[in-house]
Amino acid sequence: MSSLYERLGGEKAVNAAVELFYRKVLADGRIARFFDGVDMEDQIAKQKSFLTMAFGGPNSYTGLDMRNAHKRLVAKGLNDSHVDAVIENLDSTLRTLGVPEKEVREVATLANSVRDDVLGR
Amino acid sequence: MTLSPGETVLEALLRAGVETPHSCRAGQCQCCMLRAIDGAPPEESQRGLTDAQKALGFFLPCICHPTAPLKVVAPDDAGAPQEATIRAIEPLSEDVVRLRIETENFSYRPGQFLELIAEPGLSRHYSLASCPEEDAFLEMHIRLHPNGRMSRRLMADLRSGDKLHIAGPRGTCFYEGVAADQPLTLIGAGTGLAPLYGVLRDALRQGHRGPIRLYHGARDSKGLYLTDELQALAHARDFTYLPATLDTGGDVAALALAAEAPRAAHTAFFLCGGENLVKRLKRDLFMAGASMKAIRSDAFTPAG
Numbered sequence: 001m002s003s004l005y006e007r008l009g010g011e012k013a014v015n016a017a018v019e020l021f022y023r024k025v026l027a028d029g030r031i032a033r034f035f036d037g038v039d040m041e042d043q044i045a046k047q048k049s050f051l052t053m054a055f056g057g058p059n060s061y062t063g064l065d066m067r068n069a070h071k072r073l074v075a076k077g078l079n080d081s082h083v084d085a086v087i088e089n090l091d092s093t094l095r096t097l098g099v100p101e102k103e104v105r106e107v108a109t110l111a112n113s114v115r116d117d118v119l120g121r
Numbered sequence: 122m123t124l125s126p127g128e129t130v131l132e133a134l135l136r137a138g139v140e141t142p143h144s145c146r147a148g149q150c151q152c153c154m155l156r157a158i159d160g161a162p163p164e165e166s167q168r169g170l171t172d173a174q175k176a177l178g179f180f181l182p183c184i185c186h187p188t189a190p191l192k193v194v195a196p197d198d199a200g201a202p203q204e205a206t207i208r209a210i211e212p213l214s215e216d217v218v219r220l221r222i223e224t225e226n227f228s229y230r231p232g233q234f235l236e237l238i239a240e241p242g243l244s245r246h247y248s249l250a251s252c253p254e255e256d257a258f259l260e261m262h263i264r265l266h267p268n269g270r271m272s273r274r275l276m277a278d279l280r281s282g283d284k285l286h287i288a289g290p291r292g293t294c295f296y297e298g299v300a301a302d303q304p305l306t307l308i309g310a311g312t313g314l315a316p317l318y319g320v321l322r323d324a325l326r327q328g329h330r331g332p333i334r335l336y337h338g339a340r341d342s343k344g345l346y347l348t349d350e351l352q353a354l355a356h357a358r359d360f361t362y363l364p365a366t367l368d369t370g371g372d373v374a375a376l377a378l379a380a381e382a383p384r385a386a387h388t389a390f391f392l393c394g395g396e397n398l399v400k401r402l403k404r405d406l407f408m409a410g411a412s413m414k415a416i417r418s419d420a421f422t423p424a425g
Contacts, residue, residue, distance in 0.1 A: 019412060023407065040403055040407060046150070049144075058149075059145050
């Protein structure tokens with residue numbers, strides 16, 4: 001059986017999703033402040049790698065990377081409610097792109113699996 | 122260095138003990154990016170890079186299986202400095218001068234920047250306003266700061282015929298990957314006009330057919346420069362020149378955003394100027410629907 005990443009459309013799907021997802025995240029008053037002063041091109045590359053991981057695509061995800069990348073944000077108050085907001089935006093991005101409900105839930109489950117790493121627990 | 126069968130460039134570099142930043146090893150995070158200055162990296166290894174980066178030979182070593190020899194350098198390597206001769210230093214406005222220099226074999230794209238080395242320990246980055254196909258010189262627009270070391274050196278000591286050194290070029294703010302029929306919008310403030318002037322002339326030379334708009338912002342009318350040339354060029358070549366000065370309520374970023382937001386999704390943007398201006402425009406245009414790949418920018422950070 002093909003992977004979730006392939007079923008969603010592989011790299012093309014990630015490319016289609018990344019800008020839409022990031023636009024939603026930046027417009028979300030609950031989490032936008034965590035992106036203040038962040039270089040957007042850099043951030044888009046990171047979102048791309050996050051989405052590739054969330055879609056179960058090729059990456060060599062290590063919890064350590066996630067922990068280090070978010071340490072500064074945890075110090076700024078990043079908590080479960082913000083992770084919820086990010087996953088909500090991810091859901092709505094996928095729905096906008098017409099991804100079937102079953103896959104949307106699978107992606108949310110994958111994204112949820114890195115929650116503890118992101119929050120440094 | 123010879124690669125083992127099946128080995129990627131990144132794996133070979135790490136095996137040889139060459140320190141190379143990397144993370145995903147799957148062509149996603151782009152943190153291992155290198156540049157080939159000799160030989161063409163396989164297309165597959167340039168996946169996800171911008172057209173400008175591809176044109177400069179950038180590639181991702183973690184997904185690179187080369188089929189022919191490559192000579193690679195770190196992405197920010199500007200190469201060895203070379204000698205250049207000053208041809209002109211002349212005022213463009215009260216506090217901006219035009220510097221023209223000549224050098225041998227310096228290949229660049231209009232809108233890129235170079236490092237100007239006036240003496241050991243005194244160097245600055247300046248954008249190129251010239252076009253290699255049309256100009257025999259390299260042209261830079263330099264804002265004079267009363268206490269700036271480079272400014273003082275340029276005004277007090279250097280004359281036509283004097284030598285200095287340059288290194289580079291660098292930067293990806295040039296006309297590449299723009300469709301000929303796409304709207305092209307150039308927004309800059311102060312000497313941010315320099316790279317935009319280069320890009321504009323390059324686009325016209327390459328036969329750009331879509332509508333072109335050039336916004337140039339300054340504090341007051343004395344801060345605008347090249348106005349006659351731009352007006353004449355706009356008249357002759359059919360593009361829109363939109364100068365804006367703060368003292369008359371013309372905040373260039375606000376004006377440009379209001380006009381450009383409705384068509385942002387289809388437009389190619391070039392943004393040049395101070396860091397705050399560039400960041401604000403980049404973010405707001407992206408939020409208005411512009412694709413990140415269609416926004417090229419060059420932000421200046423002031424030096425003493």
